[in-house]
Amino acid sequence: MKLTSRIITTDRTPVFAGDHALASVDKLISSLHLGRDGIFVLVDKNTKQHCLPLAVQKSVHLAGAVILEIDGGEASKSLLTAERLWKDLLAAGAGRRSLLVNLGGGVVSDLGGFVAAGYKRGIGYINIPTSLMGQADAAIGGKTSVNLGPVKNQVGFFYPAKGVFIFPGFQTTLSCDHLRSGMAEIIKSAIVGNARLWKRILVYSPADLLGLAPEHPFRLELLANAIRFKNEVVVKDFREQKLRKVLNFGHTIGHALEAYSQAEGRNPMLHGDAVAAGMVCAAFLSNRKTDLPTGEMVALISWITAGFPSYPVPGSDLQTIMELMKHDKKNTAGQIRFTLISKPGIPRVDIACDPSEIIEALACYQEPRQVG
Numbered sequence: 001m002k003l004t005s006r007i008i009t010t011d012r013t014p015v016f017a018g019d020h021a022l023a024s025v026d027k028l029i030s031s032l033h034l035g036r037d038g039i040f041v042l043v044d045k046n047t048k049q050h051c052l053p054l055a056v057q058k059s060v061h062l063a064g065a066v067i068l069e070i071d072g073g074e075a076s077k078s079l080l081t082a083e084r085l086w087k088d089l090l091a092a093g094a095g096r097r098s099l100l101v102n103l104g105g106g107v108v109s110d111l112g113g114f115v116a117a118g119y120k121r122g123i124g125y126i127n128i129p130t131s132l133m134g135q136a137d138a139a140i141g142g143k144t145s146v147n148l149g150p151v152k153n154q155v156g157f158f159y160p161a162k163g164v165f166i167f168p169g170f171q172t173t174l175s176c177d178h179l180r181s182g183m184a185e186i187i188k189s190a191i192v193g194n195a196r197l198w199k200r201i202l203v204y205s206p207a208d209l210l211g212l213a214p215e216h217p218f219r220l221e222l223l224a225n226a227i228r229f230k231n232e233v234v235v236k237d238f239r240e241q242k243l244r245k246v247l248n249f250g251h252t253i254g255h256a257l258e259a260y261s262q263a264e265g266r267n268p269m270l271h272g273d274a275v276a277a278g279m280v281c282a283a284f285l286s287n288r289k290t291d292l293p294t295g296e297m298v299a300l301i302s303w304i305t306a307g308f309p310s311y312p313v314p315g316s317d318l319q320t321i322m323e324l325m326k327h328d329k330k331n332t333a334g335q336i337r338f339t340l341i342s343k344p345g346i347p348r349v350d351i352a353c354d355p356s357e358i359i360e361a362l363a364c365y366q367e368p369r370q371v372g
């Protein structure tokens with residue numbers, strides 16, 4: 001399937017995806033009269049180098065914009081960086097009708113959306129995601145946030161973008177590690193929402209799948225599936241009352257591991273690697289709690305552990321991971337709640353798991369070969 005430039009119309013945010021997606025940026029800005037008090041483009045060092053030149057070539061509006069730059073990486077998703085950007089916007093005379101254009105990966109779109117939501121009680125923003133993670137997931141759905149110390153996404157708003165523009169060609173300059181990280185969310189979309197696609201993914205080894213060029217028809221099909229799935233879910237349940245929780249498969253333990261790994265002296269995990277680890281644990285819990293057949297669990301765990309790096313956690317630190325999990329926004333009444341599956345394509349949300357079950361799942365992640 002080829003991704004063509006087209007609008008997936010939602011009640012909130014139009015998503016343009018495909019080779020000609022960038023050609024739609026000016027059309028949307030003009031038709032919605034965005035940026036009358038100035039246009040600002042948020043980049044990090046890498047997207048300034050690799051993506052900004054093409055973006056300004058394709059858009060007259062962006063060519064005349066003020067550039068705001070942040071350091072790349074998760075550490076920038078902080079209140080400190082948000083405050084600096086608010087001050088930069090103020091100093092540059094940004095007003096209520098200014099437009100912020102987030103040109104970058106998930107860090108840029110999460111942070112930029114947060115900054116837009118807070119500045120003068122809310123200015124418009126659009127996302128032009130440049131990483132696979134951003135294109136498949138982060139830029140869609142209007143969840144904006146910053147981290148609070150080590151804890152992920154604790155302060156934020158549901159604040160929809162005016163438009164999302166997905167140009168797959170940006171992926172060509174991504175590092176292998178960030179490509180793999182984005183692939184985790186692509187895989188998640190298939191496991192949770194498209195059993196037939198998941199079966200077809202299993203035919204590939206993870207290395208072969210990652211080796212496909214961004215314009216390969218199967219890679220485009222996977223991206224299109226992730227975009228469509230996320231968009232459909234978000235349109236039905238923007239504020240995550242219930243259905244949207246299906247997107248959190250792998251994220252409860254994943255976010256805790258990611259936060260744990262960010263502490264000083266440890267080796268920080270990429271978001272997608274942490275989600276992949278979380279999906280291994282979620283598959284184990286799904287087998288125990290929601291009757292995921294053992295064969296399906298083994299297939300999922302084997303595929304993921306072959307494709308993603310393992311992250312050793314000493315037994316003495318498991319309690320730290322449990323503590324971090326207590327901040328998960330899905331928890332209620334002190335219970336840690338998971339999104340699990342009973343089969344690929346059949347998600348189950350709000351499944352409470354006991355600490356002992358979670359510890360067992362983490363142990364399975366540490367020793368996946370003993371599962372079965």
Ligand SMILES: NC(=O)c1ccc[n+]([C@@H]2O[C@H](COP(=O)([O-])OP(=O)(O)OC[C@H]3O[C@@H](n4cnc5c(N)ncnc54)[C@H](O)[C@@H]3O)[C@@H](O)[C@H]2O)c1
Nearest residue numbers: 046050072073105106107130131133138143170173174271
């Ligand atoms: N809001 C949501 O719904 C949602 C969903 C998933 C993930 N997220 C968040 O997204 C973040 C992770 O996103 P990410 O993996 O994109 O991280 P990122 O934004 O840090 O990008 C990864 C790296 O790739 C570089 N990069 C981006 N595009 C590039 C390009 N085209 N060429 C070369 N380098 C490029 C960046 O500079 C960075 O170094 C996490 O904070 C996660 O919590 C949010």
